[in-house]
Amino acid sequence: MIKQKLKSLFIIVCCASFLTSKAQNANAEKQVTLTVQTYFDGYKAGNPEILKKVFHKNFHLSWSDPWRGNTFFQVDREGMFKFFNSNWSKLKISSKILETKVFNNSAYCLAKITLEGLVVWTDHINLLKLDDGKWWIVSKTSEGKIIK
Numbered sequence: 001m002i003k004q005k006l007k008s009l010f011i012i013v014c015c016a017s018f019l020t021s022k023a024q025n026a027n028a029e030k031q032v033t034l035t036v037q038t039y040f041d042g043y044k045a046g047n048p049e050i051l052k053k054v055f056h057k058n059f060h061l062s063w064s065d066p067w068r069g070n071t072f073f074q075v076d077r078e079g080m081f082k083f084f085n086s087n088w089s090k091l092k093i094s095s096k097i098l099e100t101k102v103f104n105n106s107a108y109c110l111a112k113i114t115l116e117g118l119v120v121w122t123d124h125i126n127l128l129k130l131d132d133g134k135w136w137i138v139s140k141t142s143e144g145k146i147i148k
Contacts, residue, residue, distance in 0.1 A: 028129070040095040062141045
């Protein structure tokens with residue numbers, strides 16, 4: 001009788017632990033998605049002030065430039081912000097998260113960003129949840145394909 005009660009208690013504890021873990025992961029994934037969506041909003045608007053809310057101060061971007069023979073380039077956060085100007089918001093830009101993975105306090109997103117008539121970027125976005133409790137984009141690797 002005691003053995004059966006212990007077995008039942010063990011099963012209940014395991015199920016509760018699993019459900020708690022699943023709920024925490026779903027919440028983390030939602031926070032990561034919101035962070036990446038803020039990036040999309042700032043990118044589409046060409047607004048570095050929005051991007052500063054989600055790109056960590058030590059962020060770096062690596063990409064292969066399709067207009068220069070896929071030459072490798074790398075810039076820091078401030079270097080990336082220099083890409084944007086007042087004409088940026090006139091571009092037709094669409095973005096989509098294709099995949100999100102969360103591992104404790106780190107996360108990865110695969111995304112596509114299309115600048116209509118110009119280029120489709122495949123973004124590999126890495127995020128960390130830091131001591132301030134916030135998810136930050138810490139690095140991004142992009143590959144562009146020119147639209148013909």
